[in-house]
Amino acid sequence: MPFVTAKDGTQLHYEDWGTGRPVILLCSATMNSRMWEFQAPYLTERGLRCILPDRRGFGRSDRPWDGYDYDTLADDLAALIDHLGLRDVTLVGYAMGGGEAVRYLSRHGSDRVACLALVCATTPYLLRAPDNPDGIDVAVLEQITAAMTADRPAYLAGIAAPFFGGPEATPDSLSLSPQLVDWVIQQALDGSLRASVEITRTLFTEDLRADVRGVDVPTVIIHGDSDPSAPLDLCAHRTASLIPDSRVVVYEGAAHGLFATHADRLNAELLEFATP
Template structure:
């Protein structure tokens, strides 16, 4: 299996499929590269080079105790890009992956990146602050951390309905099969308990507004207006005005897991954007 070793010695697993313009996929906080089941193979078949990888702490990558802040995660991404010699990249940042993408750009520059897609992204800032009064209270993160610490399997199971179906969704009546929902939920458990809590701490507490303001690339923003994980008004609605010329595409009624529930539509958006 392909691995690279980043600067602190952590080994990261990655997939590199297809030929053509490179697309690098950055996933949700808790899932690994298997979440791209419906994107990477299909876009590779349509003429793109698709690179996915398991964030440190998740899937087949190493599980160190530290390194779950955006700076370190962005440096991991830089290590992958350098390792593969990628240029003219389309970065696809999904949920927390959007934070990694914009921190990479602010930390390493856009010299190797041609365009940015933010899908269900948690940018620019989730937490309530004096200048972000409609943000989420820190107690929300504390409840999440407590739930994962007490019973991570139950925490993930209870999130499955809202993740794919939106507020109040019945886990037995989702836009995807119960088998697929269960399998994707299980990928979220293929991680270290430390990493699971710490990535949530990062995505919840780190302010990315300046990073987002610095984006100087063509940017596509795709978001469902039924998203609970990255509330639309707090995330996409605030991200779009910070990036001049960005294009916001709203999926009416879509929840956080639109990579699965709206896979065909998302694939066509990404193919057109990446220039396949």
């Protein structure tokens, strides 16, 4: 299996499919590269080269105790891009993957990046603060991490319906099969608990507003208007207001799991955006 070595010696797994213009697909916070099962084959079959990394702590990558801050994750991404000698890259950041992408751009520059797609991204800043009064209270973060630590399978099962269907969704109301929902839950459970807790802490507490302001590549922001994990106004619209060369595509009635619930539409959007 292909691996790249991070600066601290962590072995990071990735898949590298196809030829053509490279697209790096950065997954949601506690997921791994398998979440792109609906997108990567579609894009590869249509002439793009898809690179799918497993974030440290998840999938087939090493599971170190530390390194779950955005600086380290951005440096992990830089190691992959350097290792493969990539240029003219389309970065696709899903949820927390959007934070990795913008921190990579602020930390390593855009010389190797052609454009950026932010899908359900948690940028620019989730946490409530004096200068971010509409953010999410820190108590919510503590409740999430406590629930993860106490009974991670129960916690993930409990948030699955809102993840895919929005705040009022129930398991019976979802259009997805129970097997697909279970498959996603198992991906999240496959990551280390330490990584899951620290990644969640990072996505809530790290302020990416300066990073987002510095994005200097064409950007599309794809977001559902019923996303309970990354609220549309707090995330997509504020991110767009900070990136001059950006546009927002809103999926009406959609929640956080667009990669599965709206796969056909998302695939077409990404193909059009990433194709020269």
